[in-house]
Amino acid sequence: MRVAKFGGSSLASAEQIKKVTNIVQEHPERRLLVVSAPGKRDSGDTKVTDLLIELGSKAWHGQSYEAVYETVVDRYRQIASGLGLGESVVQEVAADFTERVQFAADNEESYMDQMKAGGEDNNAKVIARYLQNEGVKAAYLNPYEAGLLVSDEPGNAKVLPEAYEHLYKLRDRDEILVFPGFFGYTPEGKLATFPRGGSDITGSIVAAGVQADLYENFTDVDSVYAANPGVVDQPMEVKQMTYREMRELSYAGFGVFHDEALIPAFRASIPVCVKNTNNPDAEGTMIIAERAQDQTPVTGIAADEGFSTIYVRKYLMNREVGFGRRLLKIVEDEGISYEHIPSGIDDTSVIIDNSQLTAEKEERMLTRIMEELEADDAHIEHGFAMIMLVGEGMHETVGVASRAAQALSNRGINIEMINQGSSEVSLTFGIQAAQADEAIRGLYEQFFRPSVVGTES
Numbered sequence: 001m002r003v004a005k006f007g008g009s010s011l012a013s014a015e016q017i018k019k020v021t022n023i024v025q026e027h028p029e030r031r032l033l034v035v036s037a038p039g040k041r042d043s044g045d046t047k048v049t050d051l052l053i054e055l056g057s058k059a060w061h062g063q064s065y066e067a068v069y070e071t072v073v074d075r076y077r078q079i080a081s082g083l084g085l086g087e088s089v090v091q092e093v094a095a096d097f098t099e100r101v102q103f104a105a106d107n108e109e110s111y112m113d114q115m116k117a118g119g120e121d122n123n124a125k126v127i128a129r130y131l132q133n134e135g136v137k138a139a140y141l142n143p144y145e146a147g148l149l150v151s152d153e154p155g156n157a158k159v160l161p162e163a164y165e166h167l168y169k170l171r172d173r174d175e176i177l178v179f180p181g182f183f184g185y186t187p188e189g190k191l192a193t194f195p196r197g198g199s200d201i202t203g204s205i206v207a208a209g210v211q212a213d214l215y216e217n218f219t220d221v222d223s224v225y226a227a228n229p230g231v232v233d234q235p236m237e238v239k240q241m242t243y244r245e246m247r248e249l250s251y252a253g254f255g256v257f258h259d260e261a262l263i264p265a266f267r268a269s270i271p272v273c274v275k276n277t278n279n280p281d282a283e284g285t286m287i288i289a290e291r292a293q294d295q296t297p298v299t300g301i302a303a304d305e306g307f308s309t310i311y312v313r314k315y316l317m318n319r320e321v322g323f324g325r326r327l328l329k330i331v332e333d334e335g336i337s338y339e340h341i342p343s344g345i346d347d348t349s350v351i352i353d354n355s356q357l358t359a360e361k362e363e364r365m366l367t368r369i370m371e372e373l374e375a376d377d378a379h380i381e382h383g384f385a386m387i388m389l390v391g392e393g394m395h396e397t398v399g400v401a402s403r404a405a406q407a408l409s410n411r412g413i414n415i416e417m418i419n420q421g422s423s424e425v426s427l428t429f430g431i432q433a434a435q436a437d438e439a440i441r442g443l444y445e446q447f448f449r450p451s452v453v454g455t456e457s
């Protein structure tokens with residue numbers, strides 16, 4: 001049995017959904033489809049999830065939302081009409097979104113989750129209806145009915161262990177099941193979504209639950225590339241990579257697959273294959289537990305912007321028992337998680353994802369660090385990017401860090417932070433965000449086109 005997840009780009013229009021239908025019918029083992037909300041039809045388009053965030057935010061704050069509501073319904077109208085489905089399907093979608101607008105939630109986060117989930121939920125219903133019309137024995141399946149239980153963390157839910165046993169029962173169903181991605185239900189029956197891009201996570205959880213032979217992740221590129229194809233011209237395709245490599249690369253900015261989606265598949269030993277809906281004959285990328293080691297120590301290079309650093313300096317910090325713990329407690333008290341803590345003797349930095357910071361939180365933390373920890377200096381710097389080199393072979397290869405530093409220096413890029421060692425498969429550099437693309441190109445040339453920079457490989 002295979003689980004096939006189709007991303008928003010694969011379901012953005014009726015034409016795309018027809019391609020998906022062909023892919024599903026090509027292989028009898030493709031019995032569980034996990035679907036996203038309609039994505040962008042072209043680069044200037046807006047994803048339905050983004051429209052729903054606008055709709056939800058306007059409705060929650062009592063602003064006029066009718067225009068964006070119509071835009072959402074119209075996206076489904078165009079899809080339904082292109083698939084030859086009648087206006088009654090559109091009316092059902094419209095009624096569903098009206099119900100979501102009127103949903104009585106205790107707080108904005110839960111209200112927004114109800115709204116966002118409508119993108120995948122309605123798409124799954126429309127696709128199931130289309131498959132049935134095409135004579136395929138198919139059914140829509142709600143995550144509540146399937147027992148996809150998650151934690152009560154709106155917009156940031158995590159799967160609960162008991163979900164897997166519930167999902168295992170889906171093996172007994174003989175129809176092709178169309179499962180909406182991106183959300184589950186708490187044990188109390190409250191809807192909660194995964195983080196953005198979370199349909200990949202649903203796919204992985206469902207694949208682990210049913211103990212699938214393969215989890216296929218269909219998107220709009222022929223494979224995972226060694227660097228973002230939007231930054232590097234025609235980067236190398238990666239044919240095989242390990243779960244660890246993919247997890248690190250997705251965390252560090254490979255938008256093609258969600259970093260949190262690796263763990264369920266990895267724990268259940270389910271191979272993942274990234275494939276192209278627009279070119280399904282292309283081999284794709286296999287993500288597996290172990291792969292043959294090749295010549296290149298580096299498998300991929302990723303960058304993610306939007307990090308800040310809390311810099312703290314105090315003379316003899318290294319001799320003060322509990323300093324690190326108390327510093328991290330101040331960060332924890334603001335409900336913030338950290339990414340890295342590079343340290344010196346008298347100073348340390350806590351690197352944080354910007355999305356967790358507000359001006360008030362920053363001020364409270366700095367005041368407490370100065371007063372409670374009696375620091376000599378504490379300030380926050382914004383605008384960092386993290387660049388990560390990832391590869392299973394890296395740590396056995398002499399000179400990777402020096403080549404990387406040389407490549408960055410050749411392009412006039414100052415390294416603000418280096419982190420090597422904690423992870424066996426990655427090397428991280430902190431640099432100014434404005435230089436992130438330049439850094440990726442320099443590192444790519446160094447490790448994948450060494451002849452261009454005149455370095456021996």
Ligand SMILES: Nc1ncnc2c1ncn2[C@@H]1O[C@H](COP(=O)(O)OP(=O)(O)O)[C@@H](O)[C@H]1O
Nearest residue numbers: 007008009039219220224225227228254255256
């Ligand atoms: N290293 C990479 N390899 C392949 N694609 C990448 C990489 N880094 C970023 N991407 C981007 O990821 C996109 C696919 O992910 P996404 O937009 O989430 O697709 P979907 O709509 O299928 O969920 C590609 O179009 C590509 O631009």
Ligand SMILES: N[C@@H](CC(=O)OP(=O)(O)O)C(=O)O
Nearest residue numbers: 007008036049196197198199
């Ligand atoms: N639609 C959701 C979930 C998702 O995974 O979408 P996509 O498969 O288009 O990345 C989002 O945009 O976040």
